[in-house]
Amino acid sequence: MYTINKIASVLNADAKIAAGDYVIEQLLTDSRRLIFPSTTLFFALATARRDAHNFIGEMYERGVRSFVVHPHFDTAAFANANFIFAADTLAALQTLAAYHRKQFHYPVIAITGSNGKTIVKEWLYQLLSPEYNIVRSPRSYNSQLGVALSVWQMNAENNLAIFEAGISMSGEMEKLENIIQPTTGILTNIGSAHHENFVSEAQKTEEKCKLFKHCNTVIANGDNNFIVDAIHQNSKANIITWGDNESNAVQIFSRKKNEENVVIELKYSNTVYQFNIPFADDASVQNVETCIAVLLNLNIPAEIINDRLQALQPVDMRLQLTPAINNCALINDSYSFDTASFAVALDFMQQQNQFTHKTVILSDVPGASKGAYAEIIFVLKARNISSTIVIGEQWKAYFPFLKEAIENVYHYNSTNEFLSQFSTSFFRNQVILLKGARRFGFENIAAMLQQKVHRTVMEISLTAVIHNVNEYRKMLNPGVKIMAMVKASGYGSGSAEIANVLQYHKVDYLAVAYPDEGVELRRANIRLPIMIMNIDEEAFEQVVQYNLEPEIYSVGILKKFDAFLNRQGLQYYPVHIKINTGMHRLGFGEDEIDILIEILKTNNRLVVKSVFSHLVASEDAAEDAYSFLQAEKLEKICSKLQAALNYSFIKHISNSAASIRLPQLQFDMIRLGIGLYGIDNTSNHQLSLQPAVTLKTTVAQLRKVKAGDTVGYNRRGKINVDSIIATLRIGYADGFRRALSNGVGKVFIKGKCAPVVGSVAMDMTMVDVTGINDVEEGDEVEIFGNNISISEVAKSCHTIPYEILTGISSRVKRIYIEE
Structure with missing residues (x-):
């Protein structure tokens, strides 16, 4: 048990204890994830993007009384709070985690490598759970912050810990080694991930091997002599190698591959x-071979290893948000169940503000104590979960306590009992979280709940969207705000779902094209200010009713909206003034500014929130002189407006491209559109953007076609040699354009590109998979994503990525992913 005074002593830090010597159980760095205020210690981390000291007031109001802050933080406004002062609050968190680790003397396995860390961790958890009570990293918590929070979970009930350690630059691993203090190390592999921050692969290997400095045993692939040498240089551990070479402790003689499995000797x-x-x-x-080496080293009998291998389940570390029956949404997180990953899943569920009713379906928690069940019940109550369905024998003992905490609760002994007795009509207009251990077969519940649509899907990585936002944030001048464009249904990605995650990650403004889009967002409980870029008189009522902020682009629309506000008796309604500086689409011209000022300067019905314009050619360096001229015009007009109005407003002109290419034009706010989705039209290498959208389909049928035959309509697909043709479940009605016909387009399957054969049909497309091994009916096919970019597809169609994204049909199911 740690009191606030004890923690101050551990950190050797000055403290101001005004609220009493609180007992601390939870460490928190994200104000949005508060559950237990009285036992939480909030670390105010300061980064280039955000300073958490700004949220201390909010946390104090919500009941938190213990904080770690920098030494110059003004505590005067928080008379009844405890403060520990640290020059580096992240380092303080890491020091506390390292001290906590030292209190336990059971084995600790640490896993590092370029790929496979999370998979190996989860499979070791599955394979070793019968012998051990295991604490492990939630999901892929392997960063400087994630490792510290993972290690804090260690307690006396556990007898084995498994943690991941990931680094992106030199100097980081020593800190992680000090926190984890592993007894056994595992190196999965060395690949290209994060390679850009290291001088060479050799340096990256050396840095990763620093994790093993004090290990007793290290397990790695011994076929790579360089890896073995690097481990020897950084550790005195006993190295257990596996691989094909005779020198390995675990020597693999053969791998006999079938369609669905591999037999190794x-x-x-x-x-x-x-x-x-x-x-x-x-x-x-x-990854399995790595696990086998670990289990053999732990003296687990071979027959037991073989039995448990057959029960191994694929690990999907992504939270998936998919459409479900009766206007519901399903969050499927049924790969495993422990209290740490449950908290992460609930956080994701809380972001789905478009639903007021929230239902959680839970299985028993394997190996959980009474305290763990009590914590789950407390969390469900704290998060205001509407309904809870629990499945499993263990829940019987805790069901009375659950009924006291949640109004609508149901218990079933097994998944089959639930499926046979529960009516799907119960689920309507709500978000459902499915969280269960593998053995409960919750995939059968998911199949019952998921909306049945065809197998072409568009995956939107919410993790990538936020990564991209943060990439732009890193490049912004201090104080510059972000307006995110979520018009056209979030460029085809779903406006409410994208807006929810942007709101959660504190984007400043949203913008949509038409009032209907803004109304949809408000009905989805989006609270951010929303600019409407195109309004007319018929929409005024909607705009005001839903607290939307219209773009005013002409004297005529200004007078009409002003008259409407006057009739309604409204004052100080927020508007955005659009200036035409060269696009010649919408906006006030320079010759209309005096009229604009005359209407605004004595008007108490309108308040100008921003004045902005639109760059004509922000992507084109050859047109930079014109871009600067546009910005100069906007600044001149803003100065004139500022003098007349006597109050400040936001200025903005930069879109995704200009915000990075022309940083001097960032002004007070930038507008992010296509950049949110990882598309950089400028080929600017300052940003490390991630593709956020993947369009996928499946193979419907394979067919052998003889030379001289043709494929598709009008016999346009000429076959010159005997070929294998795959028919895909996608066509131009789904957004796969006819311009990609006859070899112009390609798809990615089984690690290779396959060209389109013949004409793209309405619902089907044929591709040539000759020479691509092991293609089978039902195989997944990427249309665009990590391997074929949207920009490549757009270029093939002689268009732009915007048109490709917004052209994906509504009949294509959207799946939202959080890693």
């Missing part, structure tokens, strides 16, 4: 074993 301690791996892809096989 290996030798360990002079004994030959056979293991059946229930996966066929190379990455999974390598």
